[in-house]
Amino acid sequence: MHAEKILEFGYRHQFITLMLLSLLSIASVFGIFQLKTDTSYESFISENDAGWPIYSETVKNFGSDNTTIIYIKDEKIWTPEKLLELENLVRDLESLEKVEKVESLFSALSIRDEDGFLNINPLMDIAPYDQMEADQVRENALYSPLVKNNLLSEDGKTLAINVTVDRSQRDPEFNLSFYKQLDELLVPVEKDFDEVFQVGPPRLNVEIERSMFEDIRLLVPLSSLFLFGTILFFLRTGYACFIPITTSALSILWTFGFMGFAGIPFSLLTAIVPSLVIVIGSTEDTHMLTSYIHGLDDEKPDRIKALRFMVKHIGLPIFITGFTTAIGFFSNALSEIPLIQNFAYAASFSMVANLICTILFVPLVLSRTGPLKNNLGDESGEPTGLIGKIVKLLDRVSDFHGSKVIITTAILLIGLGYASTTVRVSNDPLSYFKGSNTLVQNADTLHDTLSGMQIFYLTFNSNKDHFFQEPENLKVIETITDILREKENTVSKEGKAFDKVIALSDYVALMNREMNEADPAHYRVPDTRREIDELLLMLQRDDVERFATYDYSKVNIVVRHNISDSHELNVIRDELEKEIRPLLPEQITYHFSGENLMINRAAESLFSSQVSSLAILIVLIVVIMTMVYTSFIAGLISLIPNLIPVIFNFGIMGLLDIPLNPGTATVAAIAIGIAIDDTVHLMTRYAEICRRETDQQKAAKLTIHSQAVPVISTSISLVLGFSIFAFSNFQIVAQFGVLAAATMVYALLSDLLVTPIVLRSVRIVGLYDIISLQISKHILESCPLFENMTPYQIKKAILLSQLHSYDENHVLLQQGEVDRKLLVVLEGKVEVIRQSDGSETKLAEMGPGSVIGEIAFIRQGVERTATVRTLEPVQVMSMEWESTKKGLRFYPHIAAMLNSNLAKIIGERFIKTTEDLDEARKLEGSLAS
Incomplete structure (x- = not known):
C-alpha cells in the first residue's frame, strides 16, 4: 500500500478511523492504571554492571551503604532536655523496620586515657541528667577523631544521626516509604531545634519524584502555550492550533498506556516524554496543515481536493521522518543505564503513536472542518512577511556568498570537532539537580559542617584468618587510610577529595595513643601482634563490624565525600589505584564498591553507547535515504545538514564544560532523528521541482521558497519547545533542553544555508516517483x-x-x-x-x-x-x-x-x-x- 493510500484512509473510512482511535484510547486507560514510578538508585546502574557481585559481598560482610544522615543543629543542643529528645528520636529510629544500624552520640565510643587507665565506653548510654554531665559528654565527643566531623561538628553545635538500612532486596518503593517514616519522626523534632533535615538515598528519590511531577505541571502547559503561539503566528489560523494539541494528547495517552502494559516506569527522563510529544509531534501536523492550505483553490476551495494535494506532496516524507525520529529515540536503548533505556522505549513508542495518530486523525478532521481560506499564498510563490524577508536574505547569501558559507562551516566543524574531544561524562544523581535545589543545598551544608552524604567502601581481602591482626598488614591499611585522608582533588582543585575516612587501623591507633598517656607520637598501629590483639579484645563486635570481619581476614575503609561529579570521582579513584597497588602484598585483593561508585561507573558506558547509537542511526539514515532517493550520494548528502548540528552540539558541550550525562547523552541521536525531518521535505520538494526546472540553482532556490514556512515555523517551534526544559527542576533536563534547542538552530541554519548549496550540485530521484x-x-x-x-x-x-x-x-x-x-x-x-x-x-x-x-x-x-x-x-x-x-x-x-x-x-x-x-x-x- 502506497504512503498516499494510507494517508487517505482517515478521510475515506471515517467511521473505522474513529472506532480505531477510540479503542486504542480506551485500552490505554487500562494500561495507565498499571503505570508505576521508579526513582530508585537501581535505575541509574546497569543491571550487567560487574560490580554487583562485589557490592553484594561487601554489603554482606560490612553492612549496607544505604545511609541516611539526619542533620540536627542548635545553638543550645548540649542541654539535658534536648539530648533527651534526641535519645527518644534515636530509639524510635532503631525500632523502624529494615534499619540495620543507627550511629549516633548514643552509640559512639569514648576512647580516652583517664588517670593512666584506658576508658572505653559509649559517650552516653542515656541522656545526661544534668548540665555538668552533658558538658563532659560534649568534651569527650570533641576529643575523639572518630566522632569529630562524623557525628559531631568541630564547633559542637551540629550533630548527625546515621541511619543505615538493609537493602539486600532491591525494592524501588522502599526508599520512598522509608523517607516518609523518617519524616514523620522528624516533624515533632523540627520545632525544638534550629535546623533539622535528612539527606541520603531516600531523600534523593523523593526529591526526584516531587520534582518530576512539578516539571509535568509546569512544562506541559508551557509546551502547549508555545505550540499555540508559533502555529498561530506562522500559519495565521487559530484552527491550526487545535489539531496538534489533540494529536499530542492522544499520543501521550497511548504512550502512558503502553508504559503501564510494558512495565516501563515513570522516571526522571520518561517524565519529559509528554512535553517532547507536544514539541516534536507538532512538526508533522504543521507540515500537513501547510500543505493542505497551499492546496486550497482561492476561487473554489475544496477540502477533499486540498487533502489530495497534501497527500501527494508530503505522503512519503511524513513516514520517513516519523520513522527516523522514532529510530533516533530508540537508538538510545543501546545504553546500559536502565533510566536511559526506558526513556528510549517510551519516547520512540510515543513518536510512532504520534505518527499513527497524525495520519489517521488529521485527514479525518480536515475533511470535515478544515479551513477554506489560504492565508499562505501560492506554494510556488515567494513567502511574505517575516519569513519572506528571511528567505530573501538567504537567497543573497546563497547566490553571492555560497563559498564563504561552506568555508566558514568547515572551519567551525574543525574547531568544534576538536572541542568535542574534551567532553567529559558524569552520572551522579545529586548532580541531576540544580544548585538552587534544597537537597543540593542541604548536602553542601552537611559537607561544610560535618562530612558529605556520599559513601563508598574500599575493601581488602586476604583469604587468611587473622591476617589483618598482623602489624605489618594492618600498617598497610593505615598507610592507605592516610593516603585517602590526604588525597587532593586534582580535578576541581578544591582541597581534600574526601571529608571523612575511617578504618580499623584508626580504632587501633586511637587506643594505642590513649594507652600511652595520650601521647600523639603513639597515634599509630602498634609494632607487635600481641599489642594489637590486646587492644582489639577491648572492643565489642558491634564497634568494628563495619570495618573488619569477625576473623579479620577482610577489612573495610569507609569513605565519605561530597563529590557529585562522577568524572571527578572516577579520576581520583584511578589515581588512588596507582598509589595503592604497589603497597599491597600479592595475597591481598582490593575493591572499591558502593552504589554510588556503580552509578559513576555507568557514566563510562555513556560515551560508548552514544557512539554506537549514533553510528547505527547514521547507517540507517544513509540506507533509508539511499533507497528512497535511489542514490548513495543522495544518502550521504542527507547526512551533511544533520551531522553538522551534532558536531556543533558536542563542540559547544566541550567549550562550556557541559558533561555527557543521562540527559545530554540523548541529544545527538534525537537531534539527527528530528533534524532529518526538514531535510527529507527539502529533498523531496527539490526532486519534484527539478522535473520541470532545468536550472538546478533555481530549483534549489524554489525549494527553499516553497518549504520556508513549514521548515522555519517547525524549527522555531522546536527551539521554543526545547527551551522550555530550561525551567525544569533538574539540571540534566535543563541542559538537555538548552542543547536540543541550540541544536535545532544549528539544524535550521544548516538546512537553509548548506543544504541548498549542496543540493544544486546534484539531481535526485525518489524511489516512489520511479515506481509510480x-x-x-x-x-x-x-x-x-x-x-x-x-x-x-x-x-x-x-x-x-x-x-x-x-x-x-x-x-x-x-x-x-x-x-x-x-x-x-x-x-x-x-x-x-x-x-x-x-x-x-x-x-x-x-x-x-x-x-x-x-x-x-x-x-x-x-x-x-x-x-x-x-x-x-x-x-x-x-x-x-x-x-x-x-x-x-x-x-x-x-x-x-x-x-x-x-x-x-x-x-x-x-x-x-x-x-x-x-x-x-x-x-x-x-x-x-
Whole structure:
C-alpha cells in the first residue's frame, strides 16, 4: 500500500478511523492504571554492571551503604532536655523496620586515657541528667577523631544521626516509604531545634519524584502555550492550533498506556516524554496543515481536493521522518543505564503513536472542518512577511556568498570537532539537580559542617584468618587510610577529595595513643601482634563490624565525600589505584564498591553507547535515504545538514564544560532523528521541482521558497519547545533542553544555508516517483534512446530530465533557433516541418518513443533545421545538455547507456541520410539520362 493510500484512509473510512482511535484510547486507560514510578538508585546502574557481585559481598560482610544522615543543629543542643529528645528520636529510629544500624552520640565510643587507665565506653548510654554531665559528654565527643566531623561538628553545635538500612532486596518503593517514616519522626523534632533535615538515598528519590511531577505541571502547559503561539503566528489560523494539541494528547495517552502494559516506569527522563510529544509531534501536523492550505483553490476551495494535494506532496516524507525520529529515540536503548533505556522505549513508542495518530486523525478532521481560506499564498510563490524577508536574505547569501558559507562551516566543524574531544561524562544523581535545589543545598551544608552524604567502601581481602591482626598488614591499611585522608582533588582543585575516612587501623591507633598517656607520637598501629590483639579484645563486635570481619581476614575503609561529579570521582579513584597497588602484598585483593561508585561507573558506558547509537542511526539514515532517493550520494548528502548540528552540539558541550550525562547523552541521536525531518521535505520538494526546472540553482532556490514556512515555523517551534526544559527542576533536563534547542538552530541554519548549496550540485530521484511513473510499454520496448535499459533505469532517466505537457499546435522546437535540447515523445503525436520562402513542408509525423533534436543536443551552436509542432496534447521528456550532464554525473551507468544509445541513433540516422542522398543522386541521374 502506497504512503498516499494510507494517508487517505482517515478521510475515506471515517467511521473505522474513529472506532480505531477510540479503542486504542480506551485500552490505554487500562494500561495507565498499571503505570508505576521508579526513582530508585537501581535505575541509574546497569543491571550487567560487574560490580554487583562485589557490592553484594561487601554489603554482606560490612553492612549496607544505604545511609541516611539526619542533620540536627542548635545553638543550645548540649542541654539535658534536648539530648533527651534526641535519645527518644534515636530509639524510635532503631525500632523502624529494615534499619540495620543507627550511629549516633548514643552509640559512639569514648576512647580516652583517664588517670593512666584506658576508658572505653559509649559517650552516653542515656541522656545526661544534668548540665555538668552533658558538658563532659560534649568534651569527650570533641576529643575523639572518630566522632569529630562524623557525628559531631568541630564547633559542637551540629550533630548527625546515621541511619543505615538493609537493602539486600532491591525494592524501588522502599526508599520512598522509608523517607516518609523518617519524616514523620522528624516533624515533632523540627520545632525544638534550629535546623533539622535528612539527606541520603531516600531523600534523593523523593526529591526526584516531587520534582518530576512539578516539571509535568509546569512544562506541559508551557509546551502547549508555545505550540499555540508559533502555529498561530506562522500559519495565521487559530484552527491550526487545535489539531496538534489533540494529536499530542492522544499520543501521550497511548504512550502512558503502553508504559503501564510494558512495565516501563515513570522516571526522571520518561517524565519529559509528554512535553517532547507536544514539541516534536507538532512538526508533522504543521507540515500537513501547510500543505493542505497551499492546496486550497482561492476561487473554489475544496477540502477533499486540498487533502489530495497534501497527500501527494508530503505522503512519503511524513513516514520517513516519523520513522527516523522514532529510530533516533530508540537508538538510545543501546545504553546500559536502565533510566536511559526506558526513556528510549517510551519516547520512540510515543513518536510512532504520534505518527499513527497524525495520519489517521488529521485527514479525518480536515475533511470535515478544515479551513477554506489560504492565508499562505501560492506554494510556488515567494513567502511574505517575516519569513519572506528571511528567505530573501538567504537567497543573497546563497547566490553571492555560497563559498564563504561552506568555508566558514568547515572551519567551525574543525574547531568544534576538536572541542568535542574534551567532553567529559558524569552520572551522579545529586548532580541531576540544580544548585538552587534544597537537597543540593542541604548536602553542601552537611559537607561544610560535618562530612558529605556520599559513601563508598574500599575493601581488602586476604583469604587468611587473622591476617589483618598482623602489624605489618594492618600498617598497610593505615598507610592507605592516610593516603585517602590526604588525597587532593586534582580535578576541581578544591582541597581534600574526601571529608571523612575511617578504618580499623584508626580504632587501633586511637587506643594505642590513649594507652600511652595520650601521647600523639603513639597515634599509630602498634609494632607487635600481641599489642594489637590486646587492644582489639577491648572492643565489642558491634564497634568494628563495619570495618573488619569477625576473623579479620577482610577489612573495610569507609569513605565519605561530597563529590557529585562522577568524572571527578572516577579520576581520583584511578589515581588512588596507582598509589595503592604497589603497597599491597600479592595475597591481598582490593575493591572499591558502593552504589554510588556503580552509578559513576555507568557514566563510562555513556560515551560508548552514544557512539554506537549514533553510528547505527547514521547507517540507517544513509540506507533509508539511499533507497528512497535511489542514490548513495543522495544518502550521504542527507547526512551533511544533520551531522553538522551534532558536531556543533558536542563542540559547544566541550567549550562550556557541559558533561555527557543521562540527559545530554540523548541529544545527538534525537537531534539527527528530528533534524532529518526538514531535510527529507527539502529533498523531496527539490526532486519534484527539478522535473520541470532545468536550472538546478533555481530549483534549489524554489525549494527553499516553497518549504520556508513549514521548515522555519517547525524549527522555531522546536527551539521554543526545547527551551522550555530550561525551567525544569533538574539540571540534566535543563541542559538537555538548552542543547536540543541550540541544536535545532544549528539544524535550521544548516538546512537553509548548506543544504541548498549542496543540493544544486546534484539531481535526485525518489524511489516512489520511479515506481509510480506510468510509461507505456511501447516506449519501454521501442524507444531507441532506452535500448537495452531496464524499466527502472528508463524511468530514472526520464525523472532526471524534465517532463512537460503541451496542448495541440504548440511549437516544441523552432527552425533556426540555437539550443541544446533533446526531446523524447512520451504521449501524443508531433509533426516535423521545414519552412522555406513562407511555405511549410511536412517532413515527418512522430509518435511515442520518437527521439528529436539529437544533433543540436551533442554539438554546440547548431541551428535547428526544422520546426517540431504538436498535433495533439502531448507529454515529452526534455533533456538539456548542461542540466543532463550535471544530473547524470552521479549515475554513470545510466549516462553511459544513454550516450551509447544516442551515438547509435546518430549513427543510424547518418547512415539513413547517406542512403537517402545516394538514392536521390541515382534518381537525379536517371532523370537526367
